[in-house]
Amino acid sequence: MYSVFLVIAGLGLLVVGGDFLVRASVGLSFKLKLSKLVIGMTVVSFATSAPELLVSLQAALDGVSDIALGNVIGSNIANIGLVLGITAIISPLAVDKDFYKLNWPMMMLLSFVLYYFLKNDLVLTAFEGAILFVALIVFLIVLIRNSRKSTKANMEEVDESLAVVSNFKIIVWLLIGAAGLYFGSDWLVEGAKKLAAAVGISDYAISVTVIAIGTSVPELAASVIAALKKEKAISLGNLIGSNIFNIASVLGLTAIVKPIVVNPQTPQILSTNIFWMIGFAAILIPLMLIPKRFEIGRLKGFILFGFYIVFIYISLI
Numbered sequence: 551m552y553s554v555f556l557v558i559a560g561l562g563l564l565v566v567g568g569d570f571l572v573r574a575s576v577g578l579s580f581k582l583k584l585s586k587l588v589i590g591m592t593v594v595s596f597a598t599s600a601p602e603l604l605v606s607l608q609a610a611l612d613g614v615s616d617i618a619l620g621n622v623i624g625s626n627i628a629n630i631g632l633v634l635g636i637t638a639i640i641s642p643l644a645v646d647k648d649f650y651k652l653n654w655p656m657m658m659l660l661s662f663v664l665y666y667f668l669k670n671d672l673v674l675t676a677f678e679g680a681i682l683f684v685a686l687i688v689f690l691i692v693l694i695r696n697s698r699k700s701t702k703a704n705m706e707e708v709d710e711s712l713a714v715v716s717n718f719k720i721i722v723w724l725l726i727g728a729a730g731l732y733f734g735s736d737w738l739v740e741g742a743k744k745l746a747a748a749v750g751i752s753d754y755a756i757s758v759t760v761i762a763i764g765t766s767v768p769e770l771a772a773s774v775i776a777a778l779k780k781e782k783a784i785s786l787g788n789l790i791g792s793n794i795f796n797i798a799s800v801l802g803l804t805a806i807v808k809p810i811v812v813n814p815q816t817p818q819i820l821s822t823n824i825f826w827m828i829g830f831a832a833i834l835i836p837l838m839l840i841p842k843r844f845e846i847g848r849l850k851g852f853i854l855f856g857f858y859i860v861f862i863y864i865s866l867i
Contacts, residue, residue, distance in 0.1 A: 552741075552744070553741045553742075553744035553745040553748055554741070554745065555741070556737045556738070556740055556741025556744065557737075557738060557741035557742060557745060557760060557764075558741075559734075559737050559741075560733075560734045560735065560736070560737035560738030560739075560740075560741055560764075561734070561738060561764035561767065562734070563730045563731070563733050563734030563737065564601040564604075564605070564730065564731060564734035564735065564738065564764065564765060564767075565601075565734075565767050566726070566730045566734075567600075567601070567726070567727045567728070567729065567730020567731035567732075567734055568597070568600055568601050568727070568730070568731065569727075570723045570724075570726045570727035570730065571597045571600055571723070571724070571727030571728070571730075571731065572597040572727075573715075573723050573727075574720050574721075574723035574724040574727055575596075575597040576597075577715040577719070577720045577723070578720050578724075580715075581717070581720070596795065596799065599792065599795040599796060599799055599800055600727075600731055601731060601734070601735070601764075601765040602621055602622060602625055602765045602796055602800045603799065603800045603803060603804070604731045604732065604734070604735035605617070605618075605621050605735045605738055605739060605761060605765060606618035606621050606622060606800050606801065606804045607735070607803070607804050607807060608735045608736055608739045609621065609739050609757070610804050610805075610807065610808045610810055611807070611808060612739060612743075614739070614743060614753050615810045615811050615812075615813065616752065616753045616754035616757060616813045616816055616819075617739060617742060617743075617753050617754070617756075617757040617761065618757075618801070618804055618810050619668075619754070619757075619801075619810060619812070619819055620753070620754045620755075620756075620757030620758035620761065620762065620819070620823075621757050621758075621761050621762055621765060621800075622796045622797060622800050622801050623758060623762075623819070623823050623824055623826075623827050624757060624758035624759060624761065624762025624763070624823075625762045625765050625766050625793075625796055626661075626793045626796055626797070626827050626830070626831075627758075627762070627823075627826055627827050627830050627858065627861060628762050628763055628766040628770075628858070629766055629789045629792055629793055630789065630793070630830040630831065630834070630854060631830055631854050631855060631857055631858025631861065632763065632766065632770060632855065632858050633766060633770045633773050633789060634773075634789055634846065634851070634854055635851045635852070635853075635854035635855030635856075635858060636770065636773070636774060636851065636855060637773040637774065637777045637851070638846045638847060638848060638850055638851025638854070639848050639851035639852060639855065640774060640777035640778060640851075641777040641778075642845055642846065642847040642848060643845065643846040643847075643851075644844065644845055645838050645844045645845060645846060646844075649790065650835065650838070652689075652692065652693060652696065653693075653790040653791060653794070654790055654831075654834065654835070656689050656794055657790050657793050657794050657797075657831055658828070658831055658832065660682065660685065660794060660797045660798055661797065661824075661827060661828045661831055662828070663681075663682070663685075664682070664797055664801065664824070665820070665824050665828070668812055668819070668820055668824070669820055672811065672812040672814070672820075673809050673810065673811045673812065674801060674805040674809060674810040675805060675809050676805055676806050676809055678805060679801065679802045679803065679804065679805025679806040679809075679810075680802070680806055681802075682797060682798045682799075682801060682802035682805075683798055683799060683802035683803060683806065685798055686794065686795070686798035686799055686802065689794065689798070738761060738764065739761075742756045742757060742760065742761055745760075751866065752815070752816055753816075754813065754816040754818070754819065755865055755866060758823060758865050759862055759865050759866060790831075790834075793831070818865075822864075823865070826861050830854075830857070833854075833857075837850045837853070837854075
């Protein structure tokens with residue numbers, strides 16, 4: 551029972567901490583006179599990946615790299631199967647025609663590079679982590695340059711009211727966010743380890759399901775609320791961007807701090823689950839084109855969500 555409490559409390563703190571960190575980051579960015587475009591594509595994206603980053607770092611430092619890997623692989627699957635699936639069921643989602651020119655190929659490339667790095671010697675080294683992180687920096691530079699040329703940059707997710715927030719509030723939000731993420735990640739990893747031992751399943755199975763869903767809760771909540779309000783505050787590009795950050799920044803930075811080793815007791819990491827992650831990413835192209843082009847409608851949402859339920863079932867049996 552104590553382990554369940556730790557997991558729930560940890561998830562709650564991650565949600566609260568992540569929310570305050572995003573607010574503080576955006577407010578600080580306005581103070582530094584960064585454009586809304588740069589804020590949305592860098593600061594907000596990085597801040598919303600903070601829960602995954604803290605959980606993975608904590609897990610790697612605790613010697614349970616299964617949780618670090620499972621968290622990212624599971625979160626990437628959840629972003630498409632769970633978040634995109636449910637959002638499309640609530641309200642059909644229009645797809646930007648530009649999404650497959652840069653974001654989608656980058657997500658696929660990073661997914662295959664991650665598989666190669668792990669399959670090669672069953673470890674993601676500090677050097678390989680640095681390669682992933684540098685690739686992210688290059689990607690962001692190209693993305694921002696391309697977007698500046700576009701007159702239709704969609705930045706509704708940046709709250710302009712944060713432009714007038716006081717310095718004191720920003721500092722308080724940063725402290726609350728940092729504390730929430732620190733204690734939330736610590737409690738979540740500890741609770742997940744205890745829960746896995748109590749129910750007799752692996753740390754990895756818990757991380758790829760419970761923890762992955764938990765760290766995707768902010769994206770899910772924001773997406774559902776936006777869909778209910780019929781707002782275009784969520785897009786396929788945003789979710790793909792989140793998946794890119796998860797691989798390149800979360801696993802990249804974690805590996806730089808401490809190399810991530812594939813546990814030989816959980817072979818499904820490389821034999822099954824990473825292919826689920828690649829498969830969920832790859833299926834977006836045919837879904838986008840058939841039958842109605844450039845739209846993820848309710849039927850497609852049900853298909854994605856159905857596949858996600860199958861994935862969860864297979865992961866837990």
